[in-house]
Amino acid sequence: MTLLPQKIADVIGIDSVFVDIFAAIIGAGLVGTLILIQSALAGPWAKRKITAAFTDRISVNKFGPLGVGIIIPDAVRLISKELIVPEGVDRPAWDIAPIILASSALLGFAVIPMGSLGPVNFQLADPEVGLVFVFAVASIASIALVMAGYASNNKYSFLGGLRAVAQNLAYEIPLIVVGISVVLFSGSLRTSEIVAAQQETLFELGPLAIPSWFAILNPFAFFLFLVANMAEVGRNPFDIPEAPTEIVAGHQTEYSSVYFVLLYLGEFVHIFLGGAIVATVFLGGPAGPVLPGLVWFLIKIWAMFLLTQWLRSAVPRVRIDQLIEIGWKGLLVLAFFNLFLTAGLVGVFAA
Known part of the structure; x- marks a missing residue:
């Protein structure tokens, strides 16, 4: 498998360290642009249309086909607003938090096998500890929430930051424990090998071949991972760090203009990263019939967005208090039970 930077370097045709660095930058730019386009569609447009459909209302429909053109005026409106800096904020941390939130989620896509489109394979790197890397960079987002809450000099923001810490501690551990059960199945932490382990046919129903996706092999682990992932990305019913009806907007209360755009963007990029992890670990990654792998990958992460x-x-x-209790007393116990059950099954079949 040729990674995207290697493909770009081969096209350039010059063997040089500087060419490799240039190819890596171009590849990262292509992947980042692809994900940012999905987030731009999701935030200003898809979120409104989906919510309107669920609540029997009319959403944006005047600007462009199906109202998708609303993305442009929304972006101009938000970015052109005045950046208001409240008194008493811890300026360095307050400035850096939105950047960390947006960039940490983008960084996770570096090792995700997104599939191919023609001769191009959309994966930037494939380290041996790829799954650990994804979990590590995804958890950086909670640091950004804490920084934003603490630095804003606002009690609602501070409460939002504390809630973010409590929520991530309660749900990241079950998320990782369930992820370990997948590693037991695949025998590797490398994301490409986790995807490859799901390519075999589990059984056939006439002309229909059922793949050996881990979501099919272990639906209990898939359910646990979905719940923990929903808490990790901070979506309902786990949007406790912002909770508009309780603490105004939590960590993002004091942010405006381009900083608010970065926080808003980071939220949706994080949702898509969560969907990418679910697709990679449980849904065969970019695997699917007829359509190119990249198309199937995008379909799967958009399905996860629709679920949120x-x-x-x-x-x-x-x-x-209910959220913390669900995480520590319910999900964590079930995650360890799933891990022991998976280890036992793998041991029996391996023997």
Whole structure:
């Protein structure tokens, strides 16, 4: 498998360290642009259309086909607003937090196998500890939420930051424990090998071949991972760090203009990263019939985005004490039970 930077370097045809660096930058720019386009569609447009459909209302429909042109005036409106800096903020941390939130989620896509489109394979790197890398960079987002909450000099923002810490501690551990059960199945932390382990046919139903996706092999682990991932990306019923009806907007209360855009963008990029992790670990990555792998990958992450918006419209927010109790007393126990059960099954079949 040729990674995207290697493909670009081969096209240039010059063997040089500087060419390799240039190719890596170009590849990262292509992948980043692709993800940012998805987030731009999701935030100003798809979120409104999906929520309107669930609540039987009319959403944006005047500017461009199906109202998709609303992205342009929304971006201009938000970026052109005055950047208001409240008194008493911890300026360095307050400035850096939005950048960390947006960039940390983008960084996670570096090792995600997004599939191919023609001769081009959209994967930047494939380290041996790829899955660990994804979990590590995804968790950086919680640091950004804490920085934003603490530095804003606002009690609602501070509460949002504290809630973010409590929520991520309660749900990142079950998320990783469930991820370990997948590693037991695949025998590797390398994301490409996790995807490759799901390519075999599990069984056939006439002309239909059922793939050996881990979501099919272990639906219990898939469900646990979905719940923990929903809390990780901070969507309903787990949007506790911002909770508009309780603490105004939590960590983002004091942000405006381009800083608010970065926070808003980071939120949706993080949702798509969560969908990418779910697709890679449980849904065969970019695998699928007929269509190119990249198309299937995008379909799967958009399906996860649709799930977040469905829950946002259908499920009420839980209280902070309920959220912590669900994580520590429920999800963590079930995650370890799933790990021991998976280890036992793998041991039996390996023997």
